Amino acid sequence: MTEMHPESVNVLWSGSSQDLTSIATGGRVQTGSYTVTEDAIRFASGVISTREEIIPIWMVVDADITQHITQRMRGVGDLTLRLDPAHAGRFGQRVLTLLAIENPAAVRDLILRQANAVRQYWSQHYYQRDVELRRAGATSTNVVVPAVVPAPVTAPAPALEPAAATGDLMAQLVRLGEMKTAGLLTDEEFTAAKAKLLA
Incomplete structure (x- = not known):
C-alpha cells in the first residue's frame, strides 16, 4: 500500500x-x-x-x-x-x-x-503485477486493493470472443474470474459477461 x-x-x-x-x-x-x-x-x-x-x-x-x-x-x-x-x-x-x-x-x-480513476489505475497495476509474478513462477502478492466503485456511467460488459472449444471457454471463464477478483469488473459486469460466454 x-x-x-x-x-x-x-x-x-x-x-x-x-x-x-x-x-x-x-x-x-x-x-x-x-x-x-x-x-x-x-x-x-x-x-x-x-x-x-x-x-x-x-x-x-x-x-x-x-x-x-x-x-x-x-x-x-x-x-x-x-x-x-x-x-x-x-x-x-x-x-x-x-x-x-x-x-x-x-x-x-x-x-x-x-x-x-485512481482506484482503477491501482487495481490494474496490482493485477498486472500479479499476472507477471505468476508467469515468472512466483506466488501471489496478495495485495489488498481498494474496491473499485462503479463509475457514474456504467461501462458495458467486456467483449469476449466466442469460445471455439471447451478449453477456450474455461480459459475465458478463468480470465473473467481473475478480472473480478482484481476489481476490474463489477458483480453485474461479471455476471453479464459470464452469461454471454455460456449462452
Whole structure:
C-alpha cells in the first residue's frame, strides 16, 4: 500500500470555506482551505491553531451535499466525503467535510470521478503485477486493493470472443474470474459477461 501514498502536486481544484467568519473578515480569516490534486485531498482547518491533513483520493467512496437556506442564497454548501471503512482507521476518520465551499456539486463530481480513476489505475497495476509474478513462477502478492466503485456511467460488459472449444471457454471463464477478483469488473459486469460466454 505504500506505493499508493499521494505524491502528485498537480492541482485539480482548490477552495476555502466561505462561511460567516470568512465573509465578516473579507476573506482574511479562513476556517478551512482545501486542495484536490490528482491523488489526494489536502486540507487545513482552524483559526487559532491550524491542523493540516492529507487523505488519498482513492479512499473516497461516496459524497453528500447539504445546504441550508443561507448557503443556497450564497451558492455554497457543505460537501461530506465518506472514506473507505476498510482503510479509514489509518487516518482516524471515516468522513471528511469540506465546509461552505462554492459550487459543491461540481467539486463532488470531480472528486468522485478522480477517486474512481485512481482506484482503477491501482487495481490494474496490482493485477498486472500479479499476472507477471505468476508467469515468472512466483506466488501471489496478495495485495489488498481498494474496491473499485462503479463509475457514474456504467461501462458495458467486456467483449469476449466466442469460445471455439471447451478449453477456450474455461480459459475465458478463468480470465473473467481473475478480472473480478482484481476489481476490474463489477458483480453485474461479471455476471453479464459470464452469461454471454455460456449462452
